[in-house]
Amino acid sequence: MVLPVLVMFATALVWGLLVVAAQIQCVDAARTGARAAARQDPPDAVIEVTREAAPPGATVTVSREAEQVRVVVVARPPILHGLPFELREEAVAAAEETAAEESVGEGA
Template sequence: MSTPDRTGRSGGSREAGMVTAETAVVLPVLLLVLAGAVAAVVVVGAQLRCVDAAREGARAAARGEPAAVVHELAAQAAPDGATTDLGVGETVRVTVAATVAPLGPLPWRVEVTATATGVREPAAGGPP
């Protein structure tokens, strides 16, 4: 309980004003932290989808699937707008890259990539 001041009123309204001021200062900081956490989750999710897409493409290429099938399988697992690069030799290499907008309409973009390699199976024959 607050003690009365010289005018006989308690200091409760003064304390309520302090709480309001502190909330007004802290609230934007909390919103920035929340936006940063959401952006991090979006970027990590896109990175994991690129990893999955690269692995799926590398498996298909190692089996000897045609390049069109490899690109299609990778595109199904990749984030929207991702590009797939296929390198074939004794080993196959699939790279999936995507540009992500973690904060939606805000003009901040992050590039995520993932590469997977695999040894061509003997029954796969020549390049896909």
């Protein structure tokens, strides 16, 4: 009777650790994407860099609002994909000025 309970507990513990690891990957991916978007990298490059850091199968959304960029990473939990929740993280960064914008502003 004790052995099945221990196996279930160990399985739940391992699954929980995998979910936490995927959540951390989502955080890192969103931050990486926000940094790239703030540097004015091309949109395709931002999405590519974000997907490389995100868990497999994650959805990446990049948007710009005035002087801020927002990157949202959404992923399904690992192993048990049938569960009714998603891992979601977002990062916001202030858009940096590019060197071309600075030189145009100085010449005026």
